[in-house]
Amino acid sequence: MDLKKVLEENINALSSIGSDPAGGMTRLLYSDSWLEGQKYVQKQLEDEGLNTHYDEVGNLFGRVEGSKHPEETIMTGSHIDTVVNGGTLDGQFGVISSYLAVRYLLETYGKPLRSLEVISMAEEEGSRFPTAFWGSKNFVQVAERGDVEEIEDSTGAKFVDEMHRQGFDFRDVNKPLRDDIRSFVEIHIEQGSVLEKENLQIGVVNSIAGQRRYTVTLKGEANHAGTTPMNYRKDAVYGFSKISSKMIDRANEIGNPLVATFGKVEPVPNTVNVVPGEVTFTLDCRHTDSEALKAFATEFEEEVNNVATELGLEADIDLWMDEAPTPMDETVVSKIKDAAEKEEVSYKVMHSGAGHDSQVIAPFYPTAMLFVPSVNGVSHSPAEYTELEDLTVGVQVLASALYELAYKD
Structure with a gap:
């Protein structure tokens, strides 16, 4: 052959x-x-x-x-x-x-x-x-x-x-x-x-x-982009940016084989002149060690809640995949x-x-x-x-x- x-x-x-x-x-x-x-x-x-x-x-x-x-x-x-x-x-x-x-x-x-x-x-x-x-x-x-x-x-x-x-x-x-x-x-x-x-x-x-996948929704307050001072805003996208930046930095710090991906981000109302009052985003994190994966996922959940508290946002965290x-x-x-x-x-x-x-x-x-x-x-x-x-x-x-x-x- x-x-x-x-x-x-x-x-x-x-x-x-x-x-x-x-x-x-x-x-x-x-x-x-x-x-x-x-x-x-x-x-x-x-x-x-x-x-x-x-x-x-x-x-x-x-x-x-x-x-x-x-x-x-x-x-x-x-x-x-x-x-x-x-x-x-x-x-x-x-x-x-x-x-x-x-x-x-x-x-x-x-x-x-x-x-x-x-x-x-x-x-x-x-x-x-x-x-x-x-x-x-x-x-x-x-x-x-x-x-x-x-x-x-x-x-x-x-x-x-x-x-x-x-x-x-x-x-x-x-x-x-x-x-x-x-x-x-x-x-x-x-x-x-x-x-x-x-x-x-x-x-x-x-x-x-192993994989853990999340869908997270942050809810703040939509408002006019020109008339709402920065210190009065409840900007959901800002909350997301703080979370994603912190966790990607942590993933780089921990190193291989951990990977973390914020693959989907949907702001609402998603228009140029409105402070986004809501954002839904996903996290896909993976590791070959169960305890290491769990530790990173726990740190992520804590970061979501901390940022939500800091910025006056509501947070809904849905862990919809948990594969060892x-x-x-x-x-x-x-x-x-x-x-x-x-x-x-x-x-x-x-x-x-x-x-x-x-x-x-x-x-x-x-x-x-x-x-x-x-x-x-x-x-x-x-x-x-x-x-x-x-x-x-x-x-x-x-x-x-x-x-x-x-x-x-």
Whole structure:
């Protein structure tokens, strides 16, 4: 197999499904293009001789039984849904890499001792409906039916109706959690610029950062910009500026791996000649250490309340996401490091600042990830790009890691 050529062909073919006239790709959960994409992957799996099936919600599996330990499964995969106007690598590169790595192993070494299974998860991005990790959360049986029964997309299409339209349904809650999975490995583009800047070929992920996300509303008093003296104002935007400046300075002071982002700011009335009487803003903060993340978040909440008191504002703080950091399994991390060394490629052990299906799976099964570089760190964009040579190296390292896990007794 000419791995580089076959990899390029598969990326191009799958990227044509959901190709967006506005640029990039749009392939959203339970859309027609999503189902077409899953069927494309299913055909590739079946062409390699893997037995395929879907679970109730639309996760796709392709499996080859182990010759000696069929009851022990080594799993690999990712997701094929995208963001709106996304790139051609996020998610689907992990799925394509997984089945090509398995294909290479079967052609080179024959049947594995342990079963090999590829998963193409139904959804990870949360781009169509206000839910995320629907595929992996159902796989590990933590998805809640009540979270999606009433939700709809931006067009008014209901989640449940669209799921049923494509032939899927809620999972059977009486089914036991699978006990055969010994390891899960996910490959992904980095979505950052660390590997590129350090001129490295592979990132071996040993943890996924935890996240806290807030929406905060400060309420002051809207008033005339020309007739209201500065010392009489209750300027909500001024309050925001003090909070954001202080907390960004603190994040820089604390340093990596903490990151803090004030990504959305909406002043009211948002006009040139009125003192803003209200502002709503968001904070996204992330860290690989639970206590450090909690400490920064607590400091942020205290700063909001202190500034509100100082300026005579009302503050409403909504913590709407609180995801703990997720460590990867040390043994699986070690296997990926060994694979990188065996393939004689440069690598570093690093954390992931972005969320991935692996963080949902890791509490249940031994899990680890590997990254390939992203040019300029761009992702979730039509400009998302990784050199084909780097993508190919990633598949080779993935195959080598799977060999260690599935073929060695």
